[in-house]
Amino acid sequence: MYKELILILMGGVLVNNYVLQQFLGICPFLGVSKKFDQASGMGIAVTFVMLLATAATYPIYTLVLEPMGLGYLQTIVFILVIATLVQFVEIMLKRFIPALFQALGVYLPLITTNCAVLGVTLNNITDGYSFLQSIISSLGVGIGFWLAMVLFAGVRSKISATAPTKAFQGLPVTLIAASIVAMSFYGFAGIVENLLA
Numbered sequence: 001m002y003k004e005l006i007l008i009l010m011g012g013v014l015v016n017n018y019v020l021q022q023f024l025g026i027c028p029f030l031g032v033s034k035k036f037d038q039a040s041g042m043g044i045a046v047t048f049v050m051l052l053a054t055a056a057t058y059p060i061y062t063l064v065l066e067p068m069g070l071g072y073l074q075t076i077v078f079i080l081v082i083a084t085l086v087q088f089v090e091i092m093l094k095r096f097i098p099a100l101f102q103a104l105g106v107y108l109p110l111i112t113t114n115c116a117v118l119g120v121t122l123n124n125i126t127d128g129y130s131f132l133q134s135i136i137s138s139l140g141v142g143i144g145f146w147l148a149m150v151l152f153a154g155v156r157s158k159i160s161a162t163a164p165t166k167a168f169q170g171l172p173v174t175l176i177a178a179s180i181v182a183m184s185f186y187g188f189a190g191i192v193e194n195l196l197a
Helices: 002-015 026-031 036-065 071-096 098-107 115-126 131-160 171-188 191-196
Strands: none
Touching: 002 131, 002 171, 026 131, 026 171, 036 071, 036 098, 036 115, 036 131, 071 098, 071 115, 115 131, 131 171
């Protein structure tokens, strides 16, 4: 049981990283990764929303939608739940951590439409996870999202200290760097399974 939970957790962080392997949540990944503090704050906020969204959507699906034969409404219902949770997080950040609220700016409402948050809630149902497995999966995916944000913020700080040729300045060098970081995560495939064998 514990090995399976560790495998789910580590799979979400490294092997099936939603940003670098499945390309979900690219907008905040590219938009908020210029500074370490902003990237870390966004990663923590997304992780928090993923955990809350999973904790809210799993019971709604298993106790309400599925028994009533309304499973086909899961995407719409999940989007509404996630939007509500993001509004809650936005209010809490504005009240308790105003500096982070200001730093995240327009990207905070984008968590509502962050496909990584919706993706993890839908994939937990599709993969047939229990409630505990779903929470662990969401935690792993959230940590993986945070890790990708922080690593890429470091890469972008190094890029900004260099002077690429004019053709590569701005978005082109950012996308090339993102692809190199994503390729590096392919090296984790198979490692987690071998460690737990």
